[in-house]
Amino acid sequence: RETDTDVWLTVHAQSGETQILPGAKTKTWGYNQSLLGQTIVFRSGKTYHVTLKNSLPELTTFHWHGLDVPGPFIDGGCHAPIYPGEEKEITFTVNQPAATTWLHAHPCPLTGWDVWHGLATMVYVEDDHEDNLALPHNYGVDDLPIVLQDRRFHEDNQWDYDADYDPDGTAGPTALINGTVNPSFDVTTQKLRLRFLDGSNRREWRLHLSDDLVMTQIASDGGLLPEPVQMTKCMLTCAERAEVIIDFSDYKAGDQVTLYSDDTPILIFNIKDFVADDTTLPDKLAEISYPDVDPNALVHQVVLAGTDEEITINGLKFGMMRIDDRQEIGKTEYWDITNTNDCCGGMLHPYHMHGGSFQIVSRNGQAPYPNELGYKDTVAVNPGETVRIKMKFNFAGVFMYHCHIIEHEDGGMMAQMQVY
Numbered sequence: 001r002e003t004d005t006d007v008w009l010t011v012h013a014q015s016g017e018t019q020i021l022p023g024a025k026t027k028t029w030g031y032n033q034s035l036l037g038q039t040i041v042f043r044s045g046k047t048y049h050v051t052l053k054n055s056l057p058e059l060t061t062f063h064w065h066g067l068d069v070p071g072p073f074i075d076g077g078c079h080a081p082i083y084p085g086e087e088k089e090i091t092f093t094v095n096q097p098a099a100t101t102w103l104h105a106h107p108c109p110l111t112g113w114d115v116w117h118g119l120a121t122m123v124y125v126e127d128d129h130e131d132n133l134a135l136p137h138n139y140g141v142d143d144l145p146i147v148l149q150d151r152r153f154h155e156d157n158q159w160d161y162d163a164d165y166d167p168d169g170t171a172g173p174t175a176l177i178n179g180t181v182n183p184s185f186d187v188t189t190q191k192l193r194l195r196f197l198d199g200s201n202r203r204e205w206r207l208h209l210s211d212d213l214v215m216t217q218i219a220s221d222g223g224l225l226p227e228p229v230q231m232t233k234c235m236l237t238c239a240e241r242a243e244v245i246i247d248f249s250d251y252k253a254g255d256q257v258t259l260y261s262d263d264t265p266i267l268i269f270n271i272k273d274f275v276a277d278d279t280t281l282p283d284k285l286a287e288i289s290y291p292d293v294d295p296n297a298l299v300h301q302v303v304l305a306g307t308d309e310e311i312t313i314n315g316l317k318f319g320m321m322r323i324d325d326r327q328e329i330g331k332t333e334y335w336d337i338t339n340t341n342d343c344c345g346g347m348l349h350p351y352h353m354h355g356g357s358f359q360i361v362s363r364n365g366q367a368p369y370p371n372e373l374g375y376k377d378t379v380a381v382n383p384g385e386t387v388r389i390k391m392k393f394n395f396a397g398v399f400m401y402h403c404h405i406i407e408h409e410d411g412g413m414m415a416q417m418q419v420y
């Protein structure tokens with residue numbers, strides 16, 4: 001049902017079977033289908049009435065990662081369980097710039113288990129500003145979601161989370177791209193927009209194309225970058241998003257271009273005939289205006305330490321009954337996120353905040369990378385590094401912040417704050 005201002009939809013967490021490899025189907029979970037889900041598209045300014053329905057044998061939650069929504073029950077972190085057989089309606093108005101966000105399960109401490117089974121899907125926000133930039137925007141033709149995950153297939157093509165579990169993040173040797181293995185895509189336009197999401201439990205993706213073909217990054221987690229950034233390598237850590245545009249003008253029908261992560265080919269582009277397109281990308285994409293920080297405000301500290309079962313955040317493990325920090329609604333304050341793992345060989349932690357987007361101010365006092373100048377909700381904090389961010393919350397309530405290596409999050413590298 002849809003009016004000019006309101007839209008009703010149902011998101012149904014369910015189990016099923018998916019033909020991923022030849023032979024036996026894999027037992028999987030998904031939203032409104034057996035694995036992952038169809039992309040959900042929201043329009044900034046509209047109000048959504050979403051029925052959350054759980055047909056799984058256990059409780060789950062529906063977390064809108066990257067959406068700025070009021071309070072913990074709509075945000076869908078640990079505080080918002082939907083029990084087996086239950087359904088519940090939430091209502092929120094989308095009010096943020098166009099962006100690639102996502103929905104995933106977030107029951108604590110079973111987020112890793114749920115996401116590994118398939119409970120993750122893309123959620124796009126659209127707005128007029130982005131429409132007017134004339135970027136590739138034809139879903140499935142020149143604008144593709146790319147959900148990057150990895151799995152190990154056991155006997156009869158099944159996944160076995162418990163067997164593969166690793167407290168430093170569960171991973172598998174087989175790349176799973178939008179729930180498929182070894183996919184290819186027919187390119188029928190000169191320009192192609194890819195919306196990458198690292199939806200893996202722990203894997204980092206170091207993406208590059210054959211011939212070192214250039215990718216022009218136009219957006220990150222929270223929407224468009226101020227300016228396009230050209231690159232030949234694109235690195236994503238858990239939960240991060242990057243939108244890139246590839247220009248195939250040097251290729252002709254019959255050619256192939258391969259997308260790699262490290263040395264592994266993960267997606268083949270088969271070039272077909274396309275009409276020449278000499279439009280150029282705008283050099284300004286978006287105005288990023290993050291409010292100033294009150295110089296008297298304290299700087300919030302987050303210390304991510306340890307590996308394996310020894311991980312902590314500010315010396316502690318997650319406690320559902322404990323509030324770890326507080327910030328006033330509408331105020332912008334600095335947060336310093338420190339990864340104490342020893343440099344070179346230590347793990348990086350992808351740090352994520354619920355409750356809105358932040359701006360990256362510095363990395364060990366140096367300017368952030370050019371493709372980090374837009375709104376972010378997840379940032380890779382390298383071993384030995386302190387990343388300073390500016391954060392503003394628009395809604396009251398208790399919100400989580402944590403490492404997005406999902407087994408670190410489940411293992412206690414997570415805290416919660418009260419926005420008041």
Ligand code: C2O
Pocket residue numbers: 063065077104106239352354400402404
């Ligand atoms: Cu993407 Cu707390 O989550």
Ligand code: CU
Pocket residue numbers: 063064065066352353354
């Ligand atoms: Cu989140």
Ligand code: CU
Pocket residue numbers: 348349350403404405408413
């Ligand atoms: Cu971590």
